[in-house]
Amino acid sequence: MDKTLVCPCGLTCCDCMFYKNEIYETAFRLKKLIIDSRLDIFLEACSNEKTIAAMGEHLDLDKNAIQTKLSGKYGIFKEMPIFMSVLEGIVKIHCKTTCREARGCSSGGDTIKCTALKCLESKKYDGCWQCSEFEDCAKLKFLKMSYGFVINENLTIVREKGEEEVKSRGSQYYAWQRKLS
Numbered sequence: 001m002d003k004t005l006v007c008p009c010g011l012t013c014c015d016c017m018f019y020k021n022e023i024y025e026t027a028f029r030l031k032k033l034i035i036d037s038r039l040d041i042f043l044e045a046c047s048n049e050k051t052i053a054a055m056g057e058h059l060d061l062d063k064n065a066i067q068t069k070l071s072g073k074y075g076i077f078k079e080m081p082i083f084m085s086v087l088e089g090i091v092k093i094h095c096k097t098t099c100r101e102a103r104g105c106s107s108g109g110d111t112i113k114c115t116a117l118k119c120l121e122s123k124k125y126d127g128c129w130q131c132s133e134f135e136d137c138a139k140l141k142f143l144k145m146s147y148g149f150v151i152n153e154n155l156t157i158v159r160e161k162g163e164e165e166v167k168s169r170g171s172q173y174y175a176w177q178r179k180l181s
Contacts, residue, residue: 024094
């Protein structure tokens, strides 16, 4: 693996949800397409009870059919402003650079140095793999909760073989992903 994708704490940027361009580019394009076509305005208007009733009348539906067929399908679009805000939130958390390049995590556009990175800097280490205490380090507690064995395994690989030997875990990176399989 490219060394810049291996974080000093043992994470790998290429597997990180915040770093995967496709997710954020798709959210950005979807939001833009919805806004440019004004689909958000149209669907929110379609969710209005008066609009649903008029649509039902136009389609010659009885009240029960209006409720089950139209309200069920179009009522959800009352939430379009929330959906658009969620898309914007997804776009904003995209990490566009690696931890190594930014000297911290850049998820959300702000570069933040975690406690592990601050510790490494104070010890003048390049990564946690240089520390004899990484297996039980409290500064890696959150990462080990989220990624499970991946952190210690990656750090051990780097210590023994080098950063180039760390492999992408793909859809088996996070502990919760492995539970779903």
